[in-house]
Amino acid sequence: MTALEDMLQAEEAVLPENRVNLPQDEIPTRYYNIQADLREPLPPPLDPKTKQPVNPALLERLFAKELVRQEVSQERFISIPDEVLEAYARIGRPTPLVRARRLERFLKTPAKIFYKAEYLSPTGSHKPNTALAQAYYNSKQGTERLVTESGAGQWGSALAMSAALFGLKCRIYMVRISYQQKPGRRTMMETYGSEVLPSPSDATNFGKSLLAKDPNHPGTLGIAISEAIEDTVTREDTRYSLGSVLNHVLLHQSIIGQEAKKQFESIDVQPDVIAGCIGGGSNFAGFAYPFMMDKLKGKLDAEFVACEPKAVPSTTRGVYTYDFGDAAEMTPLVKMYTIGHKYLSPPIHSGGLRYHGKAPSLCALINNGHVRSVAYHQNEVFQAARTFAQTEGLIPAPETAHCIKYIIDEALRCKETNQDKVIAFNNCGHGLLDLKAYEDFLAGKLIDYEPSKIEVETYVN
């Protein structure tokens, strides 16, 4: 990487524009809800039996009331409670907007690359933005105990931290194979005081029935969701918590993009390209939707790009239709891009990008052309991640690196066309708990998986 030496020759004192901090008292105090600005209302979730819209009131047995209210709200802005703002300050909000100037120089691009540093939270990702809000609303209505499922563990550790900060008990059903293979994430959750059970577990009837057949059942995310829901509906003191996909989760994440907008305004810059990776869609939405508001109103002419793995091509090769949100068919039917709720994801390292569908609002925006999506293979993604680490100093999460691959390509296109576009992305997680993936990459062991078989049934005509 001796080409970096070139950069040093041209190094200038460039402090202020490299890192745009937002004063703490300028943190946004409202969440932004994109439902207010969509030209058509989102297709409602349907009861799989009746094919009729689900009554939101039924959801209150699963989720805190205020979260259900937010889920279906058409209000553009929803006030953030002081207690949540205090918790955001605790985890380091507002996060900086950083100009990736060393990466620009390395690429010799006229483009300007900015990222929002969401990886700076104590658990290493953007997930606490909603976990803290969900823990708060639950604690306020008297919930004593939160339950969720966890695969890779980013969400589980964020909720475990948030439960600790708001004095709630927390139980996490962790897919057994991850429980065994990712002891670090499990240890994080336990250190925060949460109870972590390998799923299937003997704590639910569903889990017990599976263990009776196979005591070493490796588990799936679908099974873990089923156990978490069974746990929730059988205990009055308990509510369920979800880390992505749902509208209320996406709107909590809007704190990211609202901060970023203020930061761009403070340096009198407007982004031309806004990018993020997509698993369920919450980090992309959180960063992009406040800008999308301006685009939908004709005030911003920017391109929005969502990045996903080729091995799980929900939006690049999926169908826009009603499908179940989970493998176990326990959720309502949701209109979204899907590669089928029984899709068997190849074992890519980006555990956070293995979901078969995406958030309904994001899918609507993709469907009507407001968001474009792109897909990459693992090795090109990790090559981009390594370039980012060696130029900017930070080792990104494999999920985030999908987006870094895109922005590097886009910056190189700008070099060819001599365009000084402003490219902005959400740097949503660091990779310090994913070093095994980097080890495999450096050893040449990463496989560029083709997608599994895509089967999408039609439930609603």
Next chain:
Amino acid sequence: MTALEDMLQAEEAVLPENRVNLPQDEIPTRYYNIQADLREPLPPPLDPKTKQPVNPALLERLFAKELVRQEVSQERFISIPDEVLEAYARIGRPTPLVRARRLERFLKTPAKIFYKAEYLSPTGSHKPNTALAQAYYNSKQGTERLVTESGAGQWGSALAMSAALFGLKCRIYMVRISYQQKPGRRTMMETYGSEVLPSPSDATNFGKSLLAKDPNHPGTLGIAISEAIEDTVTREDTRYSLGSVLNHVLLHQSIIGQEAKKQFESIDVQPDVIAGCIGGGSNFAGFAYPFMMDKLKGKLDAEFVACEPKAVPSTTRGVYTYDFGDAAEMTPLVKMYTIGHKYLSPPIHSGGLRYHGKAPSLCALINNGHVRSVAYHQNEVFQAARTFAQTEGLIPAPETAHCIKYIIDEALRCKETNQDKVIAFNNCGHGLLDLKAYEDFLAGKLIDYEPSKIEVETYVN
């Protein structure tokens, strides 16, 4: 941890004072050198054969010239080059000063607890503060290649990142047993582009001679140092880099305490207690010395407390005398508190606190009563770490947790005596790469090791 619920009742909106940010253009632009303010000059390093002071010029074959100049400088302030300030901005400096208000409430203490968030760097510790400076000074004088040794890996990964940012090659001799047991740290260094060799290696004559006797030699830090030095002196393009103990390393870290002083001044608060953990002494010195300057001048009445493990009690049970800095007896003799350069550290999880000696300036300050030191066992340290994680949201490094144990005890003493002391500490690292240690703690597997045999020879009367 349901006692946390109490806290919530009393939650107020307390944003501004929770997190004190320093504007980027107010970053200190000079390093502070405590040698200017010590009443007596530090006892010089001695040649082990002649017992005469080492000629600094000889050190220039090992270290960059400017670093050798700083090592013996008596100037109070040394300008920080613009390029290093730019690199500091890149890694997130200035770091916030954070009030640990939730911890205070949990402890029901009238004390005010503040910490400097040094864990926020891309490699998770304060180490880049000096690694970046060392990489810069080397690149400026034309060094093409840096070499160092690494045990636990915090230092190695910081230097690997810094070498990448300043376009230098980097080779790290990593103790073979750590190389095998800590693949994550090794992967970090390799991702940044460094070459990592298990030590003993076949890249040096010394390493080869050891491998000839035992091809699976587990290695020691002493052996790794010897290999790194042999590598350095046999290649003209190469310089050696050290992560703690030396004066120039400590003064680079003074950026921490200088920022903290400005931050305390901005809220009109003065600390009464200043604490940090000590391995070689650089994180403690970096945080404490700028305050110590005021104490030595009679302008600040504060207590300084250094925290170490009972299993490696360099300053609490060591002797203040001349000893070798390394097990292999390759360094000059240095006057310091030591438990003997052949001390066999019990296998505590805090790899960064296993050094037999401490920085000479810190030892002088302990010897003349300006700094007090305390020591703790592993289990009480991890209990404190868990309390911190559950109240403040952050899982600290085991090293840092030694200091957190002290500040929790001190805050509880304040509760008994009803004193509203301001307690400040350096939160020098996060624990996301030490989760195995937490796993052992939670499983009740941590051993509270007694110290090994302490044997200190007398080399200089």
